[in-house]
Amino acid sequence: MPDPAAPLSVATLVLRAKEREIEAVRELANRANLVDVVGQVIQALQRERGASSIYLASRGQRFADTRRTLVDEARAVEQRLREVFAAESQHAQGATARTLSLMAWALLGLDALVALRAQIERQAMPAPDAVAAYSHLIAGLIELVFHVADASAVPSVSRLLVAMLHLVQAQEEAGQERAVGALLYASGVGAEAHQQRVVHLIEAQERSLQVFAEFAEPALRARWDAQQLQPGVARLERLRRTLCTARPGAALDSNLSDTWFNVCTERIDDLWQLQVKLVKRLREDCAARILEAQQDLQDSKGLLRRLRDNPPPRTHVVDRFFDDAIAPQAVPARGAGPAPAPAESNTLLDLLQAQAARLAAMEAELDTVRRTLNERKVIERAKGMLMARLGMTEQAAFRALQKTSMDQNRRLLDVAEATLSLPDFAFAQLAAQAGQHTR
Incomplete structure (x- = not known):
């Protein structure tokens, strides 16, 4: 512990800044663990939602045993999440008020699963209501993932976080597609509202995965591209076509509900494996940065040299304004400064704002896609x-x-x-x- 009576020095402040950097990276590593477990719960609930959809839509004739197995698996992962929540709530540096509130909301939803599962077991609710109930809970868990990632104080990993957030979103959109499509196939009848939901979910997945591909590392992008060449992708497209082009009220082959569930599950599992790789890469990046920062702590002279060589951006503007060799253009205003270098602008907020602008520019293209899908139908x-x-x-x-x-x-x-x-x-x-x- 530093002596509070000791005189303050530049070296002391620089060393303390590096210690805070290490603390921030360690906190991010803890959050990666939280995100990992939350992701496992989301995946388990997604599978349970899809099986429950088929079970209810088929009036209990399909997926009864499969659903019960998935419920047991989900309960085991839920218990792990409760343990992680308990540890996080006691963490000295830990959760913010917002994080704790989102954790409380998630626990409220997990507690309500007991009654929801009992209703489904008795077939006491329609399949669409069950899909909506699960989706409501999963939405809260995804909100927790977004908040935990957005609260990161480590700008250097922002690209990884942006890729992960949109991958999580794509996985949930694919999960909803599986549940709604399973409902339709198991019921044996086309329904226009649900068919439109499937179309919208397909579009949403494409948007989320475009963002993922833009921000993911080349190895992960290559892995996803390779997965698109698997036979299951072609089978999914054929099943989607059958589902989305059926006339409302027309008969659907209920025997395809099992095939639909399995093919969609393959796709979601592929997305989940990408998420596992992303979390692993995030942990590795945190470990490398902690080691690098710890080595820097042993080199106080090097830290001071880097401080002198990297002044705040505003100082560059002022230096140029008072440089006799350059004609002054304007008084540097508050908040003014040169355009930040790519590494400096790599904060999560900056990346998300930039991506929001990009997505807004894509709306015309998405309208074209929607029209094309409707025309094909x-x-x-x-x-x-x-x-x-x-x-x-x-x-x-x-x-x-x-x-x-x-x-x-x-x-x-x-x-x-x-x-x-x-x-x-x-x-x-x-x-x-x-x-x-x-x-």
């Missing part, structure tokens, strides 16, 4: 109608729509919409004409 419905009414194959139905589009110089979407609006007698005439052509 209309075209798929028109193909389905031609197949059902005229006995066409899928390929022949699409060729018929394309040919009409070219012959009439109209958009394919317009032709599809016109096809959907044709009355029954029109299809009867077309069927008769088709029969005459075949004779």
Whole structure:
């Protein structure tokens, strides 16, 4: 402990600053552990939510045993989270008032799981309500992850944190997609509101994963790119297409609910493995920085030299203003200064603000994506109608729509919409004409 009666010196302040830096990195390492355990609880609840969705939508005919197994697994991880919360609340440097409040909110939700699970076991609530209840709790846990990461006082790891936050968000969006899609398949009937939710969740995942890819390290980006080439991705796209293009009220193959759950789980597990890698990388970075800072403490002369060589940014502005070799431009205002170097601007807040601006610029592109998805849905419905009414194959139905589009110089979407609006007698005439052509 420093002697309070000792005279204050520059060296003392610099050494104390380095000690505070070590404390901040150690605190971040503790937070990485908290984020890791919270992430495990989120993943367990996501799986339980998906299985509960199928169980309720199928009226207890599917996933009964699977759901109970997942509930037991979730309970075990919940207990670990409670222990971490208890340790964090006693930590001397630890949780802020906001963190403690979010932890309390999370515990409130975990306590309510007892009643929720009992209702689901008795099939005493609709599947959509169960999905919403789990999502409500998971949203609070994700908020805790965001707060813990945003409170970091270590700017050098900000890129890792931004990548991790958006990866966590993408994982939850994928989990919600699994639950809503499972509900639809298990019910055996298309429902437009839920289908639209799936479309929105697909779009949201793409946005979150774009941010992740931008801020993640090259090795993690390469790992994610490689995962996109796996066969499960193509299977997921086919199942999504079936789900999103079905007419409201049309029959869905309930046997696909198990396949949907498993394929979506593969994707979520891939995202989870990326999150595990990110947390591991964060811990390694913290350990390296602590070691580096501890070595710096042994070199007080080096610390003083770096202090002199790296003055505050504002001093550069003032020096230029009073440099006789440079004509003065304007009096340096409060808050003015040169544009910060990339390393200086690498705080989490700066990165998130910059990304917010980037996402705002992407809205036009996202609108185009939404329109494309809706257009594809209309075209798929028109193909389905031609197949059902005229006995066409899928390929022949699409060729018929394309040919009409070219012959009439109209958009394919317009032709599809016109096809959907044709009355029954029109299809009867077309069927008769088709029969005459075949004779």
